[in-house]
Amino acid sequence: IRPDTDVGKSWGIWRRTMKRVIEFFVTIFAIAMLIQYWWILLLAAGIFLVIFIIIKAKRSKTSQLKNQANSRAEKHGRQSSIDKDASLHNGSGQDQSVDVEETSSENVEPQYSHPEQLSDEHTSDELVNSNIYTNKLTSIEEDKHSELTVSNPAQYIHRLRRKLTNFVVFDIETTGLNRFEDKIIQISAIKYIKDQKVGTFNQYINPGFQIDKKIMFLTGIDNSKLESSPTISTVMPSFELFIEDLPLIGHNIVKFDIPFLINNGFSKQDINALDTYPLSDKKLPDLKNHKLPTLKKYFGIANRSHNALNDCETNAIVYQKLRDNDLNPVTIEYSNLQQVLAGKRFCITGEFMEASREDLIDTINKYGGKFTKSVSHVTDYLIDGTQVSTKLTDGVHSSSELKAIQYQKENGRIKIISYDDFCNLLPKQDQHVESIKNVKL
Incomplete structure (x- = not known):
């Protein structure tokens, strides 16, 4: 239909009329729907308003933080310019700008590198240069064209994975588990060069207060040893001098020992460490646990526990075994010894200053x-130590003590003996389970 004909003009007029009619009815329908469902419109408007306010608040906060950061950067820049005015400007007094990278000096937490980002071929020192350490304290990298001033740089723990033959294995004893509140009472270390022991460090430390009974029996350290010992401020520089720049090896040192050192004055900025706890977990996944006494027993290490220096000796052997993939269990053969305790059943209760419970069990076997583990009617001896638990059955005796007393009254078979009584049951050449309390280290 051509638009310039009469028919075409009529068709155009009809089409425009129908369009207007449809638009009219659509408008009427929309108004009717809005009147009926006005609450939907109001709810949608409210949700939109809340979202708008949240976005606006976040943008405002971000802008405020950015402005504060810029202000601090400008402040540090001006201070650095003032400090170096004479040297940078040659006394001209001209207003020249100096670029200074801002760092935080408030945080003294150790920065931990990630072991999964290290390979056997690369040391963690290479990881430092890759600018990974940006956790809580900005990492500073000097380049040839800028001078950076760091008032209190971060202390980094670099987790090593390469094989070491020159190292220092160390251990500490503390008054508790809180590195911010508890104190170090012993630091022990052994230095190895080419896998050979070349020196030892062992020092008790006066915490400034009396340690409680539970800690005394747990560590084998009594207050008489600590009262005449130096403070941590005297011991720490000597310890740093002993370790030199050698890597540190220990069991669970990344999460416990090294943070304790840092919070007690350890000043080395870059701390190279190899932790045998995760290493043993990786290489011996089937063990029931990866505590040092468990590893000592697995590898058949005949060494006493209950003291930091002894644990260092044990830990060094454990590391060498793990490092060299010498992972087969070792059973110590005792058949050549006089089996003076054969046929006797022993139970242990309480704690002992002279030896750890593990050492007593090893000696029994x-x-x-x-x-x-528990007293029964066939038990021959209960080795009775000092009760340090706060959950004793009657406030004085352990459940094992009470059972033993009851069986004594019934059949008189069981004997309750002390540590010294137990030693008297052994051959004369081993009548002391290497009393740590009396050993001069």
Whole structure:
């Protein structure tokens, strides 16, 4: 239909009329719907308003933080310019700008590198240069064209994975588990060069207060040793001098020992460390746990526990075994010893200053006895130590003590003996389970 004909003109007029009619009815329908469902419109408007306010607040906060950061940067820039005015401007007094990278000096937390980002071929020192350490304290990298001033740089723990033959294995004893509140009472270390022991460090430390009974029996350290010992401020420089720049090796040192050192004055900025706890977990995944006494027993290490220096010796052997993939269990053969405890059942209760419970159990097994966890009517001896628990059955005796007393009254078989009584059951050449309390280290 041509638009310039009469028919075409009529068709155009009809089409425009129908369009207007449709638009009219659509408008009427929309108004009717809005009147009926006005609450939907109001709810949508409210949601939109809340979202708008949240976005506006976040943008405002971001802008404010950015302005504060810029202000601090400008402030540090001006201070640096003033400090170096004479040297940078040659006394001209001209207003020249100096670029200074801002760092925080408030945080003294150790910065931890990530072991999964290290390879056997690369040391963690290479990782430092890759600018990974940006956790809580900005990492500073000097270049040839800028001079950076760092008032209190971060202390980094670099987790090493390469094989070490020159190292220092160390251990500490503390008054508790809180590195911010508790104190170090012993630092022990052994230095190895080419896998050979070349020196030892062992120092008790006066915490400034009396340690409680539980800590005394747990560590084997009594207050008489600590009262005449130097303070941590005297010991720490000597310890740093002893370790030199050698890597540190220890068991769970990344999460416990090294943070304790840092919070007690350890000043080295870059701390190279190899932790045998995760290493043993990786290489011996089937062990029931990866505590040092468990590893000592697995590898058949005949060494006493209950003291930091002894634990250092044990830990060094454990590391060498793990490092060299010498992972087979070792069983110590005791058949050549006089089995003076054969056929006897022993139970242990309480704690001992002279030896750890693990050492007592090893000695029982060594001489043919059998250790049981609980007292029964067939138990021959209860080795009774000092009760340090706060959850004793009657406030004085442990449940094992009460059972032993009851069985004594019934059949008189069981004997309650002390640590010294137990030692008297052994052959004369081993009548002391290497009393740590009396050993001069």
